[in-house]
Amino acid sequence: MSEITILDKVIKNVCVVRPNQQSVEKLDLGIKDGKFAEIASEISSDKAKEVFDAQNKLGFPGLIDAHMHIGIYQPLDRDAVTESKAAAMGGVTTSLNYIRTGQYYLNKGGSYQDFFPEVLTLSEGNFYVDYGYHIAPIASGHIEEMQYLFEEHGITSFKIFMFYGGYGLHGLSDQQNLFLMINKEERYDFAHFEFIMRGLTQLRECHPEAKDYLSLSLHCETAEILRAYTNIVQKDKNLTGLRAYSAARPPHSEGLAIAIASYLAHETNCVNINLLHLSSRKAVEAALTMQTAFPHINFRREVTVGHLLLDVDAPTGKWAKVNPPIRPREDVEYLWEQVLNRKIDWIVSDHACCAAAKKASLQNPDNIWLAKSGFGGTEYLLSGVFSEGSKRGMSYNHIAELLCWNPAQRFGLWDKGDIAVGYDADLVLFDPNETFVVRATESESQQGYTPFEGMELTGRVKSTFLRGDLICDHGQIVGSPRGCYLKRPYREAQP
Secondary structure, eight states: OOOOOOBSEEEEEEEEEOTTOSSEEEEEEEEETTEEEEEESOOOGGGBSOEEEOTTOEEEEOEEEEEEOSSSSSOHHHHHHHHHHHHHHTTEEEEEEEEOSBSSTTOBOSOHHHHHHHHHHHHTTTOSSEEEEEEOOOSHHHHHHHHHHHHHHOOOEEEEEGGGGTBOSSSBOSOHHHHHTOOTTOOOSHHHHHHHHHHHHHHHHHOGGGTTTOEEEEEOOOHHHHHHHHHHHHTOTTOOHHHHHHHHSOHHHHHHHHHHHHHHHHHHTOOEEEEOOOOSHHHHHHHHHHHHHOTTSEEEEEEEHHHHHOOTTOTTGGGGOOSSOOOOHHHHHHHHHHHHTTOOOEEEOOBOOOOHHHHSOSSSTTOTTTSOSOOOOGGGHHHHHHHHHHHTTOOHHHHHIIIIIHHHHHTTOTTSSSOSTTSBOOEEEEEEEEEEEOOGGGOSSSSOOOTTTTOEEEEEEEEEEETTEEEEETTEEOSSOOOOBOOSSOSOOOO
C-alpha cells in the first residue's frame, strides 16, 4: 500500500492561468517543500497541513519583473526592503535588478570581485521576493570578469547603457570617467560595447551548456543625438514638460542605437540580444528591421508598463520623467499593437524608486530638465497590463507568457514562470473584476508619489505566495523577508 503524501498546503478553487495554454482551468494546487507537488481538479483537504481557499480567483504564476533597479537612489539594503514589499503587493515574486559600478548604486568603481560580494551581502535578508542581478561591464577589466561572475555567482545577463557615451544618468556629461569611475584613458564607447559582445561570445563558447540563456541587454539611445536635440528643444519655449523631454531624446535616437547594436552583435556573433524598454514606433520598427536583417541573432524585445500606460500628456508631469522618455499617445498605441501581435517578448516595470525629495528640484520643482530620471511601478505591473490589455482583447494566458514564462526562459530561471508540478510554488491570486484608483499612499514603496496617481485600473492582486508561503494578502505584507538570491541557471532545466 503506497504511503499518502502529506502536503504542506493546498490552495483550493484556483482558476489557473498558465502560459502557452489557450484557456483557464479551475484546479486545486498542492504544495510541498516550496514546490507545486500536485495539481488536480480536486485535492482532499485531509492531505494537507494547511488549506487556503482561493475563492475562484484567477491564479497567475508569480511575476518575474525582469527589469528593476534596487539601490540606485538610496542605500541598497534599505531599498531592497521597501521596494520588494511593493513588488510583492503587485504579484511579483522574482525581481531581476540591473546594477553597475560608478556613481549611484554603491557609488564606487573597481573590480566586480570586490563590488558584487558587497551587493550580495547588502541584499541578503532584505528582500521579500526572490532576486537576481544583471551586471553592466563598465571598465575594460570588467569584461575579463564576466566569466568569474557567471561561474561564481550565476550571472547570466549583462548590460550596456549606450547613451552613457556622452551622458550621465540625467543629462549631458563631459566628465564620463568621473561619472563611471573609470580610468582617464578608458572610454565607454562603441568600441567598448563591441569588446563586451566579444567577451560574451567567448563565455558562451566556454560554456556551451549555457548558450541559450547567456545574454546581453542594451539601453538603446545615442548620446550625440540626445546632445544635439536637447540643445534645440531647450531653446524652444513652445515645448515644455514631458513633451519637451520626449523631443529632446527623440525616437530616432533609439532606432539608430538599435541598428548600431544589432550590427555589432552580428559582427561579434553575440547572438542573444535583449533590446530594453522600447518606447516608440521608430524603436520597435528598427528592432523588427534588425531581426529581418540578422535572422541568426536571437533578439528579445521589452517594453515597460510605464510606456504602455502613460503618454506625454500625463497629468503627473515631471513624476513620469524616465529614460527613454514617455512618448506621445500614438507611440503608446503602436506599442500595444505590437504587444498584441506578439512582437514584444516581455513587459517590466523598470522600477527605480526615486523619492520625491530627490526627484524634483526644490528651487524649480516644475522644471522637467532638473527632475531626476526614473520612477517606481512594480506594484502596478500586473494590474496595469491586465487592465489595458483586457480592453484590447489580450488573453490571460498571453499575459502570463509576457510577465512570467518568457523572462524565466530567457534568464535561466527554469523553476519559475509556470504553475506546474516541480516548479516553485510562486502564485498570484487576482480579482479580474475589482476596479481601483492608484494612490501612492497605499504603496509600500518609499517613493511617496507615483506617475500613475489617479489612474483607474481594473484587476487587482489579492494574495501573493512565494514558494508556497503567503507574503502579501489584500495589500498587507505578511511575515519577514524570505527572498532568496537566484544563482542562475536556477535549478535544473525542465525537460
